Amino acid sequence: MRLTVIGSGYVGLVAATCFAETGNQVSVVDIDAGRVERLTAGELTIYEPGLGELLRSNLASGRLRFTTEAAVAVPGAEAVFLCVGTPMGVDGAADLSAVEAAARSIGRHLDAWTVVVGKSTVPVGTAARVRGWVQAELDRRGAATGFAVVSNPEFLKEGAAVEDFLRPDRVVLGVDDPRAEQILRDLYAAFVRNGQRIYVMDPRSAEMTKYAANGLLATKISYINEIAAICERVGADVAQVRQGVGADIACRPAADAVGCHELLARQRCASGATIAKAQIGFVVAVALRHELGLEAVAVEQIAHRRPCSRRAGKRDCGQRRQRGRVHAGVGGRSRVEGRNKRNASPRQRRSIAARILYG
Ligand SMILES: NC(=O)c1ccc[n+]([C@@H]2O[C@H](COP(=O)([O-])OP(=O)(O)OC[C@H]3O[C@@H](n4cnc5c(N)ncnc54)[C@H](O)[C@@H]3O)[C@@H](O)[C@H]2O)c1
Structure with a gap:
């Protein structure tokens, strides 16, 4: 051809x-x-x-x-x-x-x-x-x-x-x-x-498949980063935990096995969070453009994790959350600087998302 x-x-x-x-x-x-x-x-x-x-x-x-x-x-x-x-x-x-x-x-x-x-x-x-x-x-x-x-x-x-x-x-x-x-x-x-x-x-579904796949990968990276932090605290080995979790075929389609796990193996916690932000960024942008609330686990988790991941190894998400520095969802519900804002405008949501995604 x-x-x-x-x-x-x-x-x-x-x-x-x-x-x-x-x-x-x-x-x-x-x-x-x-x-x-x-x-x-x-x-x-x-x-x-x-x-x-x-x-x-x-x-x-x-x-x-x-x-x-x-x-x-x-x-x-x-x-x-x-x-x-x-x-x-x-x-x-x-x-x-x-x-x-x-x-x-x-x-x-x-x-x-x-x-x-x-x-x-x-x-x-x-x-x-x-x-x-x-x-x-x-x-x-x-x-x-x-x-x-x-x-x-x-x-x-x-x-x-x-x-x-x-x-x-x-x-x-x-x-x-x-x-x-x-x-x-x-x-x-x-x-x-x-x-x-x-x-x-159809073409629109194919385009969305790629964004959704990236978002799923970001979610997995964020989740295992969180587990890694807990492992450090409790004296567990995240590499072994990862293997044990990844062996669950019911939770993990075979196609996932190599991609996510190899990627995770190559990433340190902090850089994993950076990748996660980039991966999820396009999904957030699409949701905001369509005036959709996006309260998916991925976005919430990445939003919460960003300040914590910079201090991989000695972080305390709970403590940082109490200080209320950055704690935001982008789906119309948001809490910034300790204030509770419900039904944030699209513009407010965009600026919140920008803070989450680009610091
Ligand atoms: N890199 C990856 O692992 C990966 C994986 C899956 C999907 N993607 C996606 O695939 C796309 C390409 O990614 P990449 O990493 O190969 O990008 P890249 O930036 O490495 O390469 C893009 C190339 O396109 C050329 N280019 C730009 N405008 C052009 C034009 N008008 N005519 C001809 N050439 C032009 C640039 O000079 C450059 O060489 C992106 O949308 C990316 O998100 C990348």
């Missing part, structure tokens, strides 16, 4: 290399000329076990190439993957400017029906916006080319990205076009030979 990947960062580079490894012809576009030059020379721009060898062998076979020119890479592609960054903007929501720029570059160069596949982590409704940006550029040049937009969130973990991509625990496809679904099923067939599932759903 002839594929184009836009963005050669972590996700784009791993995806492109693994797609090439399974026999596809892959062109990768990036606006960073230096990165394109290094990758073309077979030099890795990230550290990822096993990726360097795959990069160099697929460059040598001619199945993988890098360019700064969308005009060269987009025409003729059966599927174009959006793998650009979506950093957190000032309001806590994802900054979609790179996604828009990449989508518009597709619209400027599309010459035949294709599937535009969103791999970036984006808020619900972004697939529809991508459709609009591509279509706007097609309209601008009077082109009648058709296309479908699919949401295909990525779940790889840095440090195990090649393995995760070649043998994913799940592939999520948010798709409402049968032709696009078949193309992606054919493409991913090589990756799910060991019985992993392809979950086909």
